[in-house]
Amino acid sequence: xxxxxxxxxxxxxxxxxxxxxxxxxxxxxxxxSGSIAIAVLKDVYRGEKTVEGGVKIRPIDQEGSMIEKKFLxxxxxxxxxxxxxxxxxxxxxxxxxxxxKKKSSGAVMESVKQEAGWIGYIWKDEVDxxxxxIKVLLTIEVGD
Amino acid sequence: MKRIIILASWIAxxxxxxxxxxxxxxxxxxxxxxxxxxxxxxxxxxxxxGGRNGNFTVGTLDLYVAHNMDKIDALVELVIEGxxxxxxxxxxxxxxxxxxxxxxxGRFHTPMGFWNTSFHHGVQLQTxxxxxxxxxxxxxxxxxxxxxVGLYLSGRTRRDPLIAEYGxxxxxxxxxxxxxxxxxxxxxxNVTDNTMGKSVAFNVxxxxxxxxxxxxxxxxxxxxxxxDSSFVPVNGISAVDVDQTIIGASIIYSTGxxxxxxxxxxxxxxxxxxxxxxxxxxxxxxxxxxxIADRWIPYLLHENMSVKSDKDPYFIALGSTxxxxxxxxxxxxxxxxxxxxxxxxxxxxxxxxxxxxxxQWAIAF
Numbered sequence: 001x002x003x004x005x006x007x008x009x010x011x012x013x014x015x016x017x018x019x020x021x022x023x024x025x026x027x028x029x030x031x032x033s034g035s036i037a038i039a040v041l042k043d044v045y046r047g048e049k050t051v052e053g054g055v056k057i058r059p060i061d062q063e064g065s066m067i068e069k070k071f072l073x074x075x076x077x078x079x080x081x082x083x084x085x086x087x088x089x090x091x092x093x094x095x096x097x098x099x100x101k102k103k104s105s106g107a108v109m110e111s112v113k114q115e116a117g118w119i120g121y122i123w124k125d126e127v128d129x130x131x132x133x134i135k136v137l138l139t140i141e142v143g144d
Numbered sequence: 145m146k147r148i149i150i151l152a153s154w155i156a157x158x159x160x161x162x163x164x165x166x167x168x169x170x171x172x173x174x175x176x177x178x179x180x181x182x183x184x185x186x187x188x189x190x191x192x193x194g195g196r197n198g199n200f201t202v203g204t205l206d207l208y209v210a211h212n213m214d215k216i217d218a219l220v221e222l223v224i225e226g227x228x229x230x231x232x233x234x235x236x237x238x239x240x241x242x243x244x245x246x247x248x249x250g251r252f253h254t255p256m257g258f259w260n261t262s263f264h265h266g267v268q269l270q271t272x273x274x275x276x277x278x279x280x281x282x283x284x285x286x287x288x289x290x291x292x293v294g295l296y297l298s299g300r301t302r303r304d305p306l307i308a309e310y311g312x313x314x315x316x317x318x319x320x321x322x323x324x325x326x327x328x329x330x331x332x333x334n335v336t337d338n339t340m341g342k343s344v345a346f347n348v349x350x351x352x353x354x355x356x357x358x359x360x361x362x363x364x365x366x367x368x369x370x371x372d373s374s375f376v377p378v379n380g381i382s383a384v385d386v387d388q389t390i391i392g393a394s395i396i397y398s399t400g401x402x403x404x405x406x407x408x409x410x411x412x413x414x415x416x417x418x419x420x421x422x423x424x425x426x427x428x429x430x431x432x433x434x435x436i437a438d439r440w441i442p443y444l445l446h447e448n449m450s451v452k453s454d455k456d457p458y459f460i461a462l463g464s465t466x467x468x469x470x471x472x473x474x475x476x477x478x479x480x481x482x483x484x485x486x487x488x489x490x491x492x493x494x495x496x497x498x499x500x501x502x503x504q505w506a507i508a509f
Contacts, residue, residue, distance in 0.1 A: 039353055040302075048300055051242055056214070081438055085480040088508050089269050091172070093262060095210040095217035095238065 022124040023071055025138040026109070030116035031055070036137040042076055044119065046086065047096045052117070060108050060120035063101040070142040071121050109134060172210075176203035176267040176506040182491075184498035195500065202227045203504070206265045208234075215240045223265050231283070232334075233265055233291070248296040251334065255298070255311030255347035256363045257407045258394045259429075260290050268506040271403075271433050271475060273485050276447040277467050278409065278427035282318070282330040287427075287451070287464050288390065288409070289318040289367065291332040292343060309349040317343040317367040320384045320461050322376045328461045330369075343367035349394075361394035368416075369458065384461045386413040406430040411451075413458045423456040425449075433475075441475040453494070465494035482507040 025036060032053025036044075043049035044059050051057060062068045072083050087098045102108045105122035112118045113133045124139050181198035208221040221234040235250040253260050259279050263270040280286035294315020301308050316333035323329065345365040351358060371384040392409040408428040415421060427450065433443035449467040451459045473487035485504045491497065 039304075043302065049243055049302075050240070079438060081477075081480040088172070088481070089262070089266070091210050092174075092208060092221075092264060092266050092269070095212065095219045095236070097212045 020141045020143050021070075023067070023075070023121050023140045023142055024124040024127050024136045025075075025119065025121050025140070026112055026127065026134050027119045027137050028112050028114075028116050029133050029135055031119065031135065031137070032116075033137065034135065036119075038075060038138070038140070041138065045076055045099060047090050047094075047098065050096075055117045057117045057119060058097075058115065059099040060102050060111055060118060061099040062105065062108060062121070063103065065103075067105070067121065067123060071140075074140055074142045075121075170209070172208055172509065174204065174206040174266040174268050174506065174508050176504055177201065178203055178273060178502055178504040180500060180502040182498045182500035184496075195498075203267060203506070204265050206233075221265065225283075229283075236296075242299070244299040244301040246298050248298060249294075251291060251293045251332070252296055252313075254288075254290055254292045254315075254345055254365065255296065255313055256288065256290065256345060256365055256390070257347070257392055257409070258349075258359075258361060258396055258405065259407060260288075261311075261347065266508065267504070268481070268483060268508040271431065271441060271443050272445050272471060272473060273487050273502050273504040276407075276427075276429040276445070277469065278429075278447070278449045282332065283323075285329065285462070287330075287411070287449070287459065287462060289330055289332060289343065289365065289369075292316070292318075292345070293332055293334050294342070305352045305354050307351045307353075309351075311345075311347040313345050314342050315345075317341060318369055320369060320371040320375060320458070322374045325374070325376060327463060328371070328376055328378065330462070338372055339368045339370050341368040357396075357398035359394075359396040361396075363390075363392045363394070365390040371461065375461070378463065379460050381418075381457045381460045383417060384457050385416040386456075386458050387416060388413050388458065401435040403433045403435070404431070413452075413456050415457055418457055420455050420457055423452040425451040425456065425459065427451075439477050441477070443471075443473050443475065445469075445471040445473070447471075467494075468492040481509065 025041060032055050040049060044057055069080060072078050072080060090096060102111060105126045108120035108122055112120050127136060178201045179198065182195040205224040206221065208219065210219045217238040219234060219236045223231050223233045225231065234252055236248050236252050237250050238246050238248045240246045253264055255261055259275065278287055281290055292313060292315035294313055296311060296313040298311040316337040317339050318330045318332055319338045320328050321331045343365065347361065347363040349359050349361040367388050369384065369386050369388050375383060389412045390409055392407060394407045397404040406429065410424060410426045412422060412424045427448065429445060429447035431443060431445045433441050435441050447469050451464045451466060453459045453465050470490045471487050473485055475483050475485045477483045483506050488501045490499055
């Protein structure tokens with residue numbers, strides 16, 4: 001009996017770990033749109049879309065973290081080096097403002113709450129469903 | 145030396161103003177150094193500069209500041225070339241009404257093709273050591289008016305499944321002038337225009353998520369180009385006055401680790417003061433590269449410039465000749481900010497054929 005319970009417990013643990021982790025694209029509650037397509041999200045983080053419904057968009061990155069790596073790979077289809085290289089080129093070509101850098105999901109959430117146009121990414125399981133100052137625009141499965 | 149001091153002063157004042165205003169001004173830039181050597185005794189133009197001996201070259205030191213003030217952007221780019229010449233390459237003031245409409249004023253790179261509007265003077269950004277010869281900057285002997293002083297509307301709009309980017313400009317037309325009293329070059333007319341007619345140009349690029357990585361472009365440029373009083377007579381041409389029409393097409397395609405890039409330009413000059421009539425020349429390049437593990441990038445560049453150097457007073461004045469060049473290269477990215485490049489080139493010009501090889505170290509900071 002004890003062995004069966006142990007096997008079930010291990011199985012549940014493995015099952016949970018096998019579940020792909022998800023990113024949540026979050027925005028201020030006053031952000032003009034309730035959702036965002038992945039193609040538009042790419043435009044936002046590449047500085048090609050800067051306004052939504054008359055509101056200036058301010059994207060936020062989580063610098064030097066695993067979540068940034070996953071976000072760039074899955075959402076933007078690029079690597080950290082290529083992304084940094086892209087922004088050097090972008091600023092040199094057209095000026096513009098690269099995404100703001102934050103160190104943690106907590107810092108991203110705090111910033112998103114401040115202004116209508118702020119948009120960022122955190123792990124989906126870090127979203128507090130009771131927090132009505134933030135809304136989730138999109139979730140992206142990123143694997144383990 | 146005086147120019148260097150002026151530049152240093154400008155930088156110091158700029159930083160000071162930034163500190164006083166509490167603005168986070170940040171200088172960024174590019175720098176590069178190269179070595180080039182040709183392998184034949186007959187090195188044509190490069191031979192005159194000691195190409196057979198081999199040359200270490202200080203490339204361009206490019207300093208720029210980009211600053212955003214809500215809907216207003218400012219970009220200033222200064223370049224030190226050859227270790228001593230300071231040029232204000234770009235100075236753009238921009239107001240953004242939306243992503244689809246921005247108005248720019250100042251000195252900018254003429255919206256003409258991909259290369260000219262993508263890499264500017266940042267050598268680290270381009271795959272190869274050099275620009276294709278027909279896209280060289282005016283003061284390097286280029287044949288196209290790649291800089292313009294004027295007004296420029298630009299924008300980008302997405303109407304699924306199509307994304308369109310455009311640029312439309314009006315500016316001072318270029319003139320043909322001499323800075324050394326020995327040869328002529330094109331000047332963008334930074335302060336005044338020496339003709340009544342303004343230059344007009346457009347650039348349109350289309351892409352679609354349906355074909356990821358593909359961009360197609362078309363461009364055009366119309367200008368009246370006259371020489372000024374410092375013009376150096378050459379081969380019986382004592383002045384230049386042409387109506388110039390440039391049209392072109394571009395393609396970029398990136399799929400997986402393969403990148404393709406190509407541009408074609410047709411340049412038609414109608415002589416207004418001589419008997420040369422209308423002459424059409426053309427130039428193109430194709431570049432293919434393959435990226436391995438984000439570090440190694442072997443590439444192949446083929447370029448061709450075919451000009452009416454015996455009839456067209458514009459090309460006679462500039463001393464342009466036909467050029468066919470094939471470049472085989474390998475780029476190694478030390479990081480996303482720095483690269484080493486090695487090239488072997490097969491050069492076929494009207495004044496000779498030879499091979500040359502080159503190395504370059506380029507950085508962005």
